[in-house]
Amino acid sequence: MNRKEFRDLAAPDEARDAIDSLSLEGGIERVPLEDARGRVLVARLDAELDVPGFDRASLDGYALRAKDTFGADEADPARLDVVGEVHAGTEPDVELEAGQAAEISTGAVMPDGADAMVPVERTDTDADGDEVLIRTAVAPGDNVMFAGADVAAGERALGPGTEITPRDIGLLSALGVDEVPVRARPRVGIVSTGDELVRPGEDLASERGEIYDVNSYTIAAGVEDAGGDPVLYPHAGDEQDEMERILREAADECDLVLSSGSTSASAVDVIYRVIEEQGELLLHGVSIKPGKPMLIGRLNDSAYVGLPGYPVSAMMVFRTFVAPAIREAAGLPEPAAATVTGRLARQERYAEGRHRLMPVGLVTDSDGETLVYPVDKGSGATTSLADADGLVEVGPETDYLEEGESVTVRLFSPNVRPPALLGVGEDDPTLNRLLDGLENPRYLSVGTRPGLRRLREGVPDVAVAAGPLDRDLDATELGRWEREWGLVVRAGNPAEIDGLADLIDRDLRFVNRTTDSGLRSSLDAAIGDLADDRGTTRRELTEAIDGYELGLRAHESPARKVIDGDADVGLGLRETADRLDLGFVPVGEQPVRVLANPNRTDKAGVRDLEDALSDVSAERR
């Protein structure tokens, strides 16, 4: 295999400059008014008419000459002849003379001869409506909106660069404008490469190392967020001719082409060749983490950025370098800076000398202060971003950040709301239903043991622990329930598995859970009891189990191995077996405890969980 390595990494600012040197703009288009919201005006719009186009009655009442009301009041009203009516949307057919009035409705044209109006509430009419008594004096112009008072012909209505709000649409409507010239959204082609990628919704062959294509839809959503128009190209695989054809097509049709996973060896070869033939390579590799493998160049008239293949890296490079350029080309301002300052929950070491973008989560501690904890499941993990609230930027010269240090978090968007409750621990179906009833919870199913460790470290509000607790904890139990665990087997239990002993004594393929799981603790305790019964060691028994060492992370995974025929028996819950229509051989019950950080029991999210828990307990009683 041919591999290109990165030698001279560019500084982040150089990457920014390189992208700025490209033109991403999509030109001008005209859109109907109903589609104008959020678009950006490309030229000044001047009023071509007066709004209103005539002197207009502001209320229902009587049009008259102000002079005729001078001195009138409740005690001594002025008496005028009613000589006509004017309705909104009709042309007045009267002209007033001294001593005359015309009934007029809101929005109607003031008749000639009238210079003011009096609202109906300040008048009385006689029985036949021929005369009106005016119980107040008005000045010329009172209760009249003059032609052009809102907007006058020739006036500058909206300037170039205006991002059109509903309020601007009101102004444009008033001017009779039904189409506006706006900046075209930059067209952004998205090309994903890699033989292993499968589009969501299609079948996946994990045994061949296939994974779903994460970047295409994610980047497309990011392009829309930034005001661009994403175009998804068919997945190119690693077949070089096909990839080259798609790249050239995208460059023809778009203002910007983004490829992802394009830093794999064969992809880089193709991109280098295409860029050499019809473009220019400006930069390869940026000193940033995550995100190092980045390409910037030109493909004919189109800009080109090659994003890393790992979802977190791709999204970080996109957010940091590409999204601002798309917004700029779309004429949109940088979104309102949404930042939060908090205390770092644990020390972070980092000594690679690259500018670092660290995804973090937020949690409010007992003082109402914000704790900031790094979320790092690796660049390949989509949950590194989905479980985070924002980023902390760390300069290349910083080797570590101390626990408790104050850091500034750039939220992913101004709409990000930190979770009302942060929980960690065991995966459990009852818990999942509980969480559904809460407002904005976050739960990280890391397993019982890591959950308890994190609770001790003081970051989460609660930990959920299943099985026996092996040591004293400084925690407040909010509630608990029992769950039945055992062996998940094929539907109908065709292998007639009776219990744990069969795993040891018979030739069955078993799938275990990791030692992080509370289920595993209960299993190990049960095997221990069996060993005592047989007068042997637990070790001897576990060594006799085929697959004992195969510990999977998630509570459903062993059951799914049974469904797939990869195993005869899996460790699991009755509830899982029932839901997946599998057989179940019960072994025992174990408690699931919800344990709160004792300083956070007054936090609203924790109290809500406690309330929900008491409902669960009540149900089960």
Add this chain to the structure above:
Amino acid sequence: MNRKEFRDLAAPDEARDAIDSLSLEGGIERVPLEDARGRVLVARLDAELDVPGFDRASLDGYALRAKDTFGADEADPARLDVVGEVHAGTEPDVELEAGQAAEISTGAVMPDGADAMVPVERTDTDADGDEVLIRTAVAPGDNVMFAGADVAAGERALGPGTEITPRDIGLLSALGVDEVPVRARPRVGIVSTGDELVRPGEDLASERGEIYDVNSYTIAAGVEDAGGDPVLYPHAGDEQDEMERILREAADECDLVLSSGSTSASAVDVIYRVIEEQGELLLHGVSIKPGKPMLIGRLNDSAYVGLPGYPVSAMMVFRTFVAPAIREAAGLPEPAAATVTGRLARQERYAEGRHRLMPVGLVTDSDGETLVYPVDKGSGATTSLADADGLVEVGPETDYLEEGESVTVRLFSPNVRPPALLGVGEDDPTLNRLLDGLENPRYLSVGTRPGLRRLREGVPDVAVAAGPLDRDLDATELGRWEREWGLVVRAGNPAEIDGLADLIDRDLRFVNRTTDSGLRSSLDAAIGDLADDRGTTRRELTEAIDGYELGLRAHESPARKVIDGDADVGLGLRETADRLDLGFVPVGEQPVRVLANPNRTDKAGVRDLEDALSDVSAERR
């Protein structure tokens, strides 16, 4: 005419409760992943597979048994046999034994027998590639992402109520989800009534009192902003049968029907009848300003809100009562509160005892402090909102707010950026071009005299004054230019008008500008000169001019009266005449001065304007 009056106005909270009692929800729909951004999940999504679905190499390098590397370092590398290659997207065809390694690419499936991998940078191969030297020791699991490490089967992936971000789309993609169940956007029918309304883009007959329909598109944009799906119904006019038919149709098809202008007499009659027959009226009239005439009720299964006809009132009622209900029904959280605190620029009196929503503009003064000034061109003026940045709420018990009092402004959206420059004064084409070159200016063309008055009051950054200045001003002149003014006449000047004297001596219909305008000052000065020449008074001359009293606000309006044939001559600028292809009879030149508040000359927006002005002066030299 029959008029309904409002007697017992409901408190704002009662109106809120009435709307809350209605159901606006649109149900559930399934959308493809590419359309899921910003939508709201209606149910929990659990992972149905492990991500990744296999143990995965995190880097390019060699898969091996960790045990074989123990003790290896740069000085004493481990030497292993290379027995195969595994590429991403292919199934491994090797199984490793002790002392063996397989070349592996990023993302590929770890072959059986391997429990760790070493990146290529820490290895060397011999010439024929049969052996690899491993220059580092690794532990089991190093550089491997285990199956389910990102998301494990059965894990709670996203909870109900999640507003889907690009990051969530990444997670959903990874899970292979290509369609998600989301809350349907509430369907909101918009019915506008009133014989005087014309849709933008159509012809307007101002003489009949027609105006463009502002509310339909504005409210539709507001509905979209709030997460609803607006449906515009054909304009109903005031014809009762047609209006009734459209109302019933909208109620059938939508979750919420909004009508505007529906508080006019005949419209209210129809609405009362329709509601009586197939619904329920909950509330009529709210103690809020603007917005009093509001109806809330039910039409069969649909909610109904009648909005006032005036654009500002309609939008305020919509924002205050309706938009939050739409967001709630759409499952969207209230947008991040964006507020600004500032000092009120002038005293505001108000004693109507209604809760008040006061549109305000913002300007930064010399200290960097925010000044808040009321924008009140009346409820009928679209610019009352388009020229404002947010709202100040004033309780019914407050009669006045003092100048300098601290007030909190709710911005119309978190994206509102207060203008970088606030200018007021004369309307001028050169000025309009100048403003186009500035970043985010706001200019209120109130005329020269009101502009100077406001500058003295200390609110705007600059005032633009045309014509002679009649008194000393404490202001810094940033620049000036000259403009040619005179009489705008029909193309080719068919009436052979020579100059001002013709207005007096001949039978010509003239259109003037208001006394606010600097053009009017220059005209009056010129007529004064002419009166001196003739040994008479200015008054005598102006009384001889047919239309001298007809003063229009905007600089183009007189010219447009000439185009329309309503006048023979209008007061105006050569530039206006040229642009509208009209004839022009020059009378004089007048200076246009840009005058800055002397405390604000260092403000960035003012300096930018000064720079732009020096370019104009240079051009003209």
